[in-house]
Amino acid sequence: xxIQKTSxxxxxxxxxxxxxxGDHFIDHMIICEYDNGKWGEAKLMPYGxxxxxxxxxxxxxxxxxxxxxxxxxxxxxxxxLFRPRKNFERINKSAKxxxxxxxxxxxxxxxxxxxxxxxxxxxxxxxxxSLYIRPLIFATEEGLKARVAHKYxxxxxxxxxxxxxxxxxxxxxxxxxxxxxxxxxxxAKAAGNYAAAFYPTQMAIEEGYDQIIWTDDxxxxxxxxxxxxxxxxxxxxxxxxxxxSEKILDGITRDSFIQLAxxxxxxxxxEPVAVKTVLEAQKNxxxxxxxxxxxxxxxxxxxxxxxxxQRFELPVLADEDSYALTxxxxxxxxxxxxAEDPFGWRELVERNILETV
Amino acid sequence: xxIQKTSxxxxxxxxxxxxxxGDHFIDHMIICEYDNGKWGEAKLMPYGxxxxxxxxxxxxxxxxxxxxxxxxxxxxxxxxLFRPRKNFERINKSAKxxxxxxxxxxxxxxxxxxxxxxxxxxxxxxxxxSLYIRPLIFATEEGLKARVAHKYxxxxxxxxxxxxxxxxxxxxxxxxxxxxxxxxxxxAKAAGNYAAAFYPTQMAIEEGYDQIIWTDDxxxxxxxxxxxxxxxxxxxxxxxxxxxSEKILDGITRDSFIQLAxxxxxxxxxEPVAVKTVLEAQKNxxxxxxxxxxxxxxxxxxxxxxxxxQRFELPVLADEDSYALTxxxxxxxxxxxxAEDPFGWRELVERNILETV
Numbered sequence: 001x002x003i004q005k006t007s008x009x010x011x012x013x014x015x016x017x018x019x020x021x022g023d024h025f026i027d028h029m030i031i032c033e034y035d036n037g038k039w040g041e042a043k044l045m046p047y048g049x050x051x052x053x054x055x056x057x058x059x060x061x062x063x064x065x066x067x068x069x070x071x072x073x074x075x076x077x078x079x080x081l082f083r084p085r086k087n088f089e090r091i092n093k094s095a096k097x098x099x100x101x102x103x104x105x106x107x108x109x110x111x112x113x114x115x116x117x118x119x120x121x122x123x124x125x126x127x128x129x130s131l132y133i134r135p136l137i138f139a140t141e142e143g144l145k146a147r148v149a150h151k152y153x154x155x156x157x158x159x160x161x162x163x164x165x166x167x168x169x170x171x172x173x174x175x176x177x178x179x180x181x182x183x184x185x186x187x188a189k190a191a192g193n194y195a196a197a198f199y200p201t202q203m204a205i206e207e208g209y210d211q212i213i214w215t216d217d218x219x220x221x222x223x224x225x226x227x228x229x230x231x232x233x234x235x236x237x238x239x240x241x242x243x244x245s246e247k248i249l250d251g252i253t254r255d256s257f258i259q260l261a262x263x264x265x266x267x268x269x270x271e272p273v274a275v276k277t278v279l280e281a282q283k284n285x286x287x288x289x290x291x292x293x294x295x296x297x298x299x300x301x302x303x304x305x306x307x308x309x310q311r312f313e314l315p316v317l318a319d320e321d322s323y324a325l326t327x328x329x330x331x332x333x334x335x336x337x338x339a340e341d342p343f344g345w346r347e348l349v350e351r352n353i354l355e356t357v
Numbered sequence: 358x359x360i361q362k363t364s365x366x367x368x369x370x371x372x373x374x375x376x377x378x379g380d381h382f383i384d385h386m387i388i389c390e391y392d393n394g395k396w397g398e399a400k401l402m403p404y405g406x407x408x409x410x411x412x413x414x415x416x417x418x419x420x421x422x423x424x425x426x427x428x429x430x431x432x433x434x435x436x437x438l439f440r441p442r443k444n445f446e447r448i449n450k451s452a453k454x455x456x457x458x459x460x461x462x463x464x465x466x467x468x469x470x471x472x473x474x475x476x477x478x479x480x481x482x483x484x485x486x487s488l489y490i491r492p493l494i495f496a497t498e499e500g501l502k503a504r505v506a507h508k509y510x511x512x513x514x515x516x517x518x519x520x521x522x523x524x525x526x527x528x529x530x531x532x533x534x535x536x537x538x539x540x541x542x543x544x545a546k547a548a549g550n551y552a553a554a555f556y557p558t559q560m561a562i563e564e565g566y567d568q569i570i571w572t573d574d575x576x577x578x579x580x581x582x583x584x585x586x587x588x589x590x591x592x593x594x595x596x597x598x599x600x601x602s603e604k605i606l607d608g609i610t611r612d613s614f615i616q617l618a619x620x621x622x623x624x625x626x627x628e629p630v631a632v633k634t635v636l637e638a639q640k641n642x643x644x645x646x647x648x649x650x651x652x653x654x655x656x657x658x659x660x661x662x663x664x665x666x667q668r669f670e671l672p673v674l675a676d677e678d679s680y681a682l683t684x685x686x687x688x689x690x691x692x693x694x695x696a697e698d699p700f701g702w703r704e705l706v707e708r709n710i711l712e713t714v
Contacts, residue, residue, distance in 0.1 A: 021501070021502065022500045022501035022502040023500055023502075025410075025412060029411060031411065047410070048410060049408035049409055049410045050408070050409065050410070050411070051406035051407070051408060051409075052406055052407065052409045053382075053404070053405060053406045053407070053514070054386060054388065054407070054493060054495075054510070054512035054514050055382060055491070055514045055516075058415060058416055058421075058548070059415055059421050059493060059495045059548065060421070060423055060491070060493060060548055060551070061548055061551035061552055061555075062419050062421060062547070062548030062549035062550070062551055062552035062553075063552040063555070064415075064416050064417070064419060064552070066417055096556070097553075097556050098552045098553070098555065098556065099552075099555035099556040099558075099559055132501065134412070134417070134501055136411060136416060136417060138411075138416045143379045143380055144378070144379035144489065144491055144514075144516050145378065145379040145380075146551055146585050146653075147555070148555045148559070153411065155411035157410070157411050157412045157501075159412075159501050174540070176540050177540040177541075178538045178539060178540040178541055179538070179541070180538055180541075181535045181536070181537055181538035181539075181541060181574040182535060182538075182574040182575065183531070183533050183534040183535040183557075183574055184534075184535055184536070184537075184538060184553060184574065185549075185552075185553045190419070190549060190552065190553065191415070191416065191417055191418055191419030191548075191549060191552075192419035192542075192547060192548060192549015192550065192552055192553060193419070193549065194417075194418035194419055194503055195418055195419040195420040195421070195455045195456075195542075195547065195548075195549060196419075196454075196455070196541060196542045196547065196549065198418075198420070198455065198456035198504070198505045199453070199454050199455065199456040200540075201456075202456055202505070217538040217539040217540055217541065217574065217575070218539065218574070218575040228503050296503075
């Protein structure tokens with residue numbers, strides 16, 4: 001690994017109380033380039049711009065996929081990653097579907113840990129705070145051939161994140177737009193999936209909602225995801241979430257929620273969630289909660305949902321009665337080393353890793 | 358318009374007889390940046406790399422769309438564009454669906470003509486030669502928020518193209534993969550659509566085919582596109598092509614073929630093309646031709662197609678008996694000013710445009 005540290009940290013001038021998510025970057029980044037059929041040596045270097053022409057193949061043909069993950073600092077200053085190997089496995093599933101080279105485990109995991117160790121002073125400590133980490137792979141070849149690129153970059157950049165809190169949101173069940181085709185790339189964290197979702201989301205916002213519950217494109221009768229998150233529905237005391245598929249992202253927070261719910265003895269079922277079932281439960285008063293889960297906010301609680309021209313309010317539950325919030329707290333406590341970790345999900349970032357690289 | 362010409366043209370060192378498409382770029386490019394809700398002044402500048410961080414939003418969320426178009430030089434050295442306003446209209450349809458700002462007509466059209474005029478020496482003359490032009494819009498904001506970007510770049514780059522000729526290809530009718538969802542972005546020239554198509558295409562190549570005939574994702578019973586082209590089928594003496602939709606690109610070459618076929622009095626029908634109909638026609642001997650059309654190669658003739666485990670050879674027609682090649686020649690003759698243009702499709706690039714900018 002090539003190590004090129006910055007001579008002037010930006011940490012002193014970073015206002016740790018007053019910033020918005022995703023705008024500020026830690027001092028360093030990891031990059032590793034792929035050319036001639038193989039990955040080169042990974043490099044730690046100062047975060048900043050690189051050179052790309054407008055004929056860069058990602059700008060033209062969109063071969064790009066990413067991961068979202070977090071590092072947490074506990075009261076003793078120890079730094080933990082959360083299930084990082086799941087992100088490693090998933091970025092390569094995405095890469096494969098986009099005909100991009102898979103990144104080696106050594107490059108991904110060592111890059112991640114070296115970056116966390118070198119910039120550990122950047123990792124926020126405190127209620128709801130974390131460092132958001134973005135590994136990504138994208139085509140870097142310059143050219144206008146509509147074919148698989150021959151050059152790529154793997155990069156890891158990271159940005160301090162301040163709070164988990166998000167106000168409860170209203171969601172619109174899609175009866176027209178969709179994010180994913182059968183035989184398509186919905187399960188991948190493909191850059192293009194996000195761009196495709198923005199316009200329908202803007203339309204939902206104009207109707208007074210915050211995001212969309214995506215449904216299957218053929219019939220719009222089944223839930224798929226919500227916004228950029230996986231979705232959970234609670235009817236009476238049973239939790240439902242759709243099974244993952246080629247159309248639904250295999251979310252790591254989703255999987256953790258399922259395991260935590262089982263661990264707590266809750267009745268959780270991974271099965272198709274029909275719009276009709278949710279509407280019926282709403283009518284007969286058995287619909288208790290709908291929520292989304294993802295790395296960025298862990299849980300987004302829904303206060304209302306819309307279907308066609310109707311808007312339905314969801315019950316307001318006390319925090320301790322909410323499965324969404326109970327599971328969220330259990331997960332965050334594990335992530336931040338405030339609770340036992342029976343699943344082995346936390347991964348400590350050793351100090352002075354550079355000496356062993 | 359800001360004009361920043363290169364002090365050292367690369368044209369002298371460009372081997373005009375020996376190059377491959379999409380690797381070499383003309384001396385200049387056009388760029389125009391969008392920020393604070395508005396487009397800035399367009400700029401002609403030397404083609405080359407610019408600065409983008411790995412946290413660039415296109416690399417992460419894929420907001421990028423493009424156009425493909427060509428300029429042609431006739432025997433007198435006059436330069437023509439082909440239906441450029443159609444590309445202008447379409448890039449903005451793509452931009453709208455991806456929640457990106459639409460580029461003003463003035464920026465697009467004047468940028469295009471100034472670039473063609475300044476670099477007219479780069480435009481190849483001769484059988485099958487042209488300049489391939491790539492206008493594109495992509496997000497340039499640096500940040501990790503999964504939302505619509507606030508900064509964009511419009512760019513025009515261009516690359517000399519040598520020959521229309523492509524050998525007849527074999528295509529696989531998709532019965533699993535798809536490029537487009539109902540309620541999705543298939544009609545847009547969205548970067549992510551191309552990335553999503555590469556892996557299925559690689560699978561088809563492994564089965565001995567060159568590209569895929571995409572079918573609807575819900576049933577795989579109807580033709581949509583072929584590779585990156587629109588598709589035409591000839592049964593007896595009738596030509597069929599699927600109607601455009603949210604899932605099918607509104608191709609300019611497609612539209613030109615339809616108009617030319619009507620002009621020549623051919624029987625052409627824009628209606629859904631069922632896989633079943635094509636298979637039946639193949640069996641009873643009435644299937645004459647299948648071909649793809651697009652800007653890059655104008656026409657790609659198919660020699661065989663595969664469906665499930667079967668491979669079917671298409672008849673070999675004399676050039677003059679082929680509707681595909683007859684229409685291609687008629688179109689190229691118009692594009693290159695070797696025939697009358699009853700449709701008003703050619704647009705002359707005036708000389709010394711800069712003096713009027």
